[in-house]
Amino acid sequence: MNDHPIPPRRPMTLRDVSEASGVSEMTVSRVLRNRGDVSAATRERVLTAAKELGYVPNKIAGALASSRVNLVAVIIPSLSNMVFPEVLSGITDVLDQTHLQPVVGVTNYRPEREEKVIYEMLSWRPSGVIIAGIEHNDTCRRMLRAADVPVVEIMDVDGEPVDSVVGISQRRAGRLMAEAILKQGFEQIGFLGTQMPLDHRARKRFEGFTDTLAKAGREVVDQEFYSGGSALKKGREMTRTILERSPDLDFLYYSNDMIGAGGLLWCLEQGIEIPQRLGLAGFNGTELLDGLPRKLATMDAGRLATGREAAKIIAARADGSLTEPRRLEIEPKIEFGDTLRRYKP
Amino acid sequence: MNDHPIPPRRPMTLRDVSEASGVSEMTVSRVLRNRGDVSAATRERVLTAAKELGYVPNKIAGALASSRVNLVAVIIPSLSNMVFPEVLSGITDVLDQTHLQPVVGVTNYRPEREEKVIYEMLSWRPSGVIIAGIEHNDTCRRMLRAADVPVVEIMDVDGEPVDSVVGISQRRAGRLMAEAILKQGFEQIGFLGTQMPLDHRARKRFEGFTDTLAKAGREVVDQEFYSGGSALKKGREMTRTILERSPDLDFLYYSNDMIGAGGLLWCLEQGIEIPQRLGLAGFNGTELLDGLPRKLATMDAGRLATGREAAKIIAARADGSLTEPRRLEIEPKIEFGDTLRRYKP
DNA sequence: GTGAAAGCGCTAACAC
DNA sequence: GTGTTAGCGCTTTCAC
Numbered sequence: 001m002n003d004h005p006i007p008p009r010r011p012m013t014l015r016d017v018s019e020a021s022g023v024s025e026m027t028v029s030r031v032l033r034n035r036g037d038v039s040a041a042t043r044e045r046v047l048t049a050a051k052e053l054g055y056v057p058n059k060i061a062g063a064l065a066s067s068r069v070n071l072v073a074v075i076i077p078s079l080s081n082m083v084f085p086e087v088l089s090g091i092t093d094v095l096d097q098t099h100l101q102p103v104v105g106v107t108n109y110r111p112e113r114e115e116k117v118i119y120e121m122l123s124w125r126p127s128g129v130i131i132a133g134i135e136h137n138d139t140c141r142r143m144l145r146a147a148d149v150p151v152v153e154i155m156d157v158d159g160e161p162v163d164s165v166v167g168i169s170q171r172r173a174g175r176l177m178a179e180a181i182l183k184q185g186f187e188q189i190g191f192l193g194t195q196m197p198l199d200h201r202a203r204k205r206f207e208g209f210t211d212t213l214a215k216a217g218r219e220v221v222d223q224e225f226y227s228g229g230s231a232l233k234k235g236r237e238m239t240r241t242i243l244e245r246s247p248d249l250d251f252l253y254y255s256n257d258m259i260g261a262g263g264l265l266w267c268l269e270q271g272i273e274i275p276q277r278l279g280l281a282g283f284n285g286t287e288l289l290d291g292l293p294r295k296l297a298t299m300d301a302g303r304l305a306t307g308r309e310a311a312k313i314i315a316a317r318a319d320g321s322l323t324e325p326r327r328l329e330i331e332p333k334i335e336f337g338d339t340l341r342r343y344k345p
Numbered sequence: 346m347n348d349h350p351i352p353p354r355r356p357m358t359l360r361d362v363s364e365a366s367g368v369s370e371m372t373v374s375r376v377l378r379n380r381g382d383v384s385a386a387t388r389e390r391v392l393t394a395a396k397e398l399g400y401v402p403n404k405i406a407g408a409l410a411s412s413r414v415n416l417v418a419v420i421i422p423s424l425s426n427m428v429f430p431e432v433l434s435g436i437t438d439v440l441d442q443t444h445l446q447p448v449v450g451v452t453n454y455r456p457e458r459e460e461k462v463i464y465e466m467l468s469w470r471p472s473g474v475i476i477a478g479i480e481h482n483d484t485c486r487r488m489l490r491a492a493d494v495p496v497v498e499i500m501d502v503d504g505e506p507v508d509s510v511v512g513i514s515q516r517r518a519g520r521l522m523a524e525a526i527l528k529q530g531f532e533q534i535g536f537l538g539t540q541m542p543l544d545h546r547a548r549k550r551f552e553g554f555t556d557t558l559a560k561a562g563r564e565v566v567d568q569e570f571y572s573g574g575s576a577l578k579k580g581r582e583m584t585r586t587i588l589e590r591s592p593d594l595d596f597l598y599y600s601n602d603m604i605g606a607g608g609l610l611w612c613l614e615q616g617i618e619i620p621q622r623l624g625l626a627g628f629n630g631t632e633l634l635d636g637l638p639r640k641l642a643t644m645d646a647g648r649l650a651t652g653r654e655a656a657k658i659i660a661a662r663a664d665g666s667l668t669e670p671r672r673l674e675i676e677p678k679i680e681f682g683d684t685l686r687r688y689k690p
Numbered sequence: 691g692t693g694a695a696a697g698c699g700c701t702a703a704c705a706c
Numbered sequence: 707g708t709g710t711t712a713g714c715g716c717t718t719t720c721a722c
Contacts, residue, residue: 011412011470011493011715012491013715013716024693024694025693025715025716026692026693026694026717026718027691027692027693029717030691030717035717036691037691037692039691039692042691042692054487054488056464056467056468056488056491056492057468057715057716058409058714058715058716059465059468059469059470059716060405060409060414060470061409061698061715061716062715062717063405063698063716064406064697064698064699064700064715064716064717065697065717067356067699079424079434080427080430080431080434082425082427085424085425085430088424089424089425092451103448104448106437120446122401123401123404124404124405142399143399143401146399146401148356229632229635230632230633230635230636231632231636232632232633232635232636232637233635233636234636235636236636258633261636265636265637269638287576287577288577288603289575290574290575290578291575291576291578291579291581291606291607291610292610293610293614356699359699359700368708369709369710370699370700370709371701371708371710372708372709374701375701375707375708380701381707381708382707383707383708384707384708387707387708402699402700403698403699403700405699406699406700406714407699408700408714409698409700409701409714409715409716410699410701410702410713410714411700412701412714
């Protein structure tokens with residue numbers, strides 16, 4: 001064995017590859033980035049050397065030198081609500097075909113977290129920002145605008161976007177559901193939702209919903225809210241509670257599919273006749289609903305499409321093929337399932 | 346209005362804050378990072394200037410200069426399986442109390458994607474890597490080792506870790522469940538799982554399961570696999586299929602809670618007596634199970650704890666308070682629910 | 691096709 | 707307490 005003193009391990013650099021291959025740093029860089037003309041021979045030598053050394057380029061240095069970063073900041077309120085991972089899938093689908101890479105930040109629906117996450121993300125100078133919601137405080141909006149980076153706000157188009165926006169109108173979603181419910185002759189309507197004053201999307205949906213009822217001379221007769229715990233279980237409990245308190249209700253509108261599913265299971269166990277005696281509807285168009293004993297009515301919010309379109313906009317802005325802000329409203333689609341339609345169409 | 350020509354917008358730098366506040370760049374840097382002594386007065390001036398300009402520091406330059414990056418790479422196979430978001434929650438809980446920040450990469454269970462994601466992540470020189478699974482190909486292992494960064498492999502301790510490792514033994518989890526099932530006198534056991542040769546954790550669990558059955562002179566009598574679609578619905582369909590084919594089965598072991606829940610719902614609808622006629626068990630300890638008509642037996646894999654502990658290790662390595670690799674085996678815990686226990690304990 | 695020089699926007703180290 | 711100098715590891719630009 002040799003017993004030369006081992007010098008302290010220095011992180012590997014281009015220079016190491018350069019020395020190992022006997023080619024200038026500059027040419028090594030060209031090979032590694034596939035830029036400019038390099039002879040096949042040199043190319044080969046560089047690639048071999050890099051591979052043997054296990055060289056991984058330092059993107060920090062690269063980004064600083066070129067002021068180009070292939071990161072796209074994706075800022076969402078939560079990961080435990082399946083809705084956001086689904087949007088992320090859409091984003092990933094599209095970005096995977098580009099050189100761009102999503103980086104996820106989670107705000108937990110807290111504005112001060114949102115500020116922090118935006119700040120942190122922007123400090124890495126990403127090529128674009130995709131952010132859930134269109135309601136952000138002044139600090140957030142100012143940062144986003146000042147960053148001079150393409151921004152796409154998603155999942156809510158009711159408001160003034162910073163730049164581009166893709167998603168459904170939550171108000172319209174609430175309205176459409178209210179109209180469908182009224183059309184089926186339901187009259188005593190209850191609402192069940194999350195206790196989350198900062199979920200602007202749920203709030204707007206509810207507003208659209210109640211406004212429409214009001215125009216028809218109706219109102220939400222009773223309400224029930226929850227926070228934390230198993231949504232399925234909470235849906236069950238809330239449904240029992242609200243029906244005990246207001247036995248005359250003939251429709252329950254849930255702010256998400258999971259609590260709706262819990263409610264549906266409970267109602268079926270009680271032998272409640274659905275939808276004749278009691279109609280039900282959730283929101284989101286979750287895959288899960290397909291496996292229930294009856295299919296809960298819901299509204300597909302086009303999450304996958306939203307993610308895809310948002311990513312396309314960022315990609316197009318990044319490669320210069322798009323320069324103007326876009327506004328893309330996606331149409332929410334009612335799925336009647338087995339719990340909303342009383343009369344045959 | 347003034348009509349001076351507007352110079353092309355140059356991204357803002359420390360220098361701008363320096364000029365605006367009349368303080369040297371270095372001191373501005375000190376204030377912004379809370380490093381070293383700065384007089385209250387200068388401090389104030391700098392902060393005001395920075396805020397007014399809406400300055401967001403360039404972390405790329407900072408990271409290059411200091412060779413310190415506050416990013417922790419988190420590499421997981423999927424976001425659509427709730428398991429991983431939950432681990433992420435644990436990680437976030439802990440990292441939120443440090444200056445470290447998680448960055449998520451998704452591999453879709455594909456080794457070539459894993460290679461790419463690791464490479465991309467490492468090229469940003471993160472302070473640590475948390476990666477799902479302990480099975481990685483040689484390229485991946487070499488990169489991780491060469492990166493000279495703390496690495497924590499999670500959710501599977503059966504194998505040789507690159508560095509630290511936190512999680513349950515999947516083989517042991519399979520074994521424990523097999524033992525519990527046998528103890529309850531079940532004899533004709535069927536298995537239902539995902540069609541995913543690359544999910545090593547599911548594979549090891551299954552191996553531990555069948556090995557234990559074998560030692561008791563038993564075997565898995567029939568199996569059924571699925572891929573894609575609504576897991577709840579698939580669970581339903583697979584359960585019907587397997588029971589039609591093998592009506593003598595008296596126990597169904599599902600590789601995850603969601604298909605188990607689908608199976609449970611179907612069995613209840615069929616009026617199958619559970620668990621006397623047929624026992625059921627899933628895997629994961631998903632919150633969802635709490636809302637079902639009966640609680641499915643399952644096994645808590647300690648996902649939150651796994652995430653937390655992994656993050657703690659990274660944080661401790663990063664601040665120098667830990668220097669050795671750690672190995673932390675978490676004990677999986679059977680939850681009997683209402684579908685596994687035939688005899689009163 | 692290849693190389694040398696300059697500098698991206700910060701911070702470490704040291705001087706004052 | 708504050709400022710100066712010299713890089714961090716790449717890429718841009720330009721020369722050859």
